[in-house]
Amino acid sequence: MGPGTAWYLSVAGFLFAVGSLGVLIRRNPLIVLLSLEIMLNGANLALITFARHLDSGDGQIFALAVMAVAASEVVVGLGLIVALNRKRVPLDVDRLSSLRG
Amino acid sequence: MIVATVGNVLVWAVWIVAAFACLGSGVAVVSFSNPFYSALALIGNLGSLAVLYLLLSSEFVAAAQVLVYAGAVMVMFLFVIAYIGPRTESPWAGGPSWQAVGAVLAASALLVEIIVVIGLKAGGRLAHSHHIGGSFGSPSYVGRLFLSDHLLAFEITSIVLLVAAIGGVILGAHSRRATDEVPPL
Incomplete structure (x- = not known):
């Protein structure tokens, strides 16, 4: 037997926690997006682990849907960052506190 | 019997390398000051996650992970980082602020919760996984x-x-x- 379900889930939980730490402490919106990717990948790993554990493909389908949503989120987020950069707004999430545009 | 044991050792070895590469590159993404290095570390993270998916016999998801994430998404990230220029920002500079302390506390509380829940469930329900068919994944x-x-x-x-x-x-x-x-x- 290889490593059991609990080992994979621990890795997934650690990834989620590391990603949330990055989202909370980093100020550069690019790295906030990268940390969000880590969080989504931790959730994906848990989904695929449970798909294997329960012998059901639904978790894999869900993981692929999460991947598509993550790609869409990156497109919109990077578009926002480029638009902010073009307007000479400082790229610092602590200073991006107003919606006035 | 011996073949099975060697196979198990091999699976464990691959799992340990992939899991630690995954965790280390995850920490590296959060702690590098240069966004370019963070993006490169995230590519390593996604690659080692694809290895974990392969160990979970999810071949299609592993291939999609490499194609979609490490291929398309990360190229877009690197392009945007190169476009707006590298802005280095060291996350731990200037001593511990109350924000950093709170964030570390929140993240470690989350981690402890997850591990405790897994530990409580692992004794009973997570111990025996189902057998999967040959075409799974x-x-x-x-x-x-x-x-x-x-x-x-x-x-x-x-x-x-x-x-x-x-x-x-x-x-x-x-x-x-x-x-x-x-x-x-």
Whole structure:
């Protein structure tokens, strides 16, 4: 037997926690997006682990849907960052506190 | 018997290397000051996650992970980082602020919660996983699921991608107004 379900889930939980730490402490919106990717990948790993554990493909389908949503989120987020950069707004999430545009 | 033991040792070795590469590169993404290095570390993270998916016999998801994430998404990230220029920012500079302390506390509380829940469940329900068939995780298996049971999810995913593509084009399009007419923020 290889490593059991609990080992994979621990890795997934650690990834989620590391990603949330990055989202909370980093100020550069690019790295906030990268940390969000880590969080989504931790959730994906848990989904695929449970798909294997329960012998059901639904978790894999869900993981692929999460991947598509993550790609869409990156497109919109990077578009926002480029638009902010073009307007000479400082790229610092602590200073991006107003919606006035 | 001996072949089975060697196989198990090999699986464990691959799992340990992939899991520690995954965790180390995850920490590296959060702690590098240069966004370019963070993006490169995230590529390593995604690659080692694909190895973990392969160990979970999800071949199609592993291939999609490498193609979609490490291929398309990360190229877009690196392109944008190169476009706006590297802005280094060291996350731990200037001593511990109350924000950093609170964030570390929140993240470690989350980690402890997850580990405790897994530990409570692992004794009973997580110990024995089901046996899987030979075609589990293959492209035909995933494709059959997508086009039979999960057709609605498939179509909604395509609409989400289309909307995101339109949004990206609109956000990235050059404004027709001159730069001096754009109201300053």
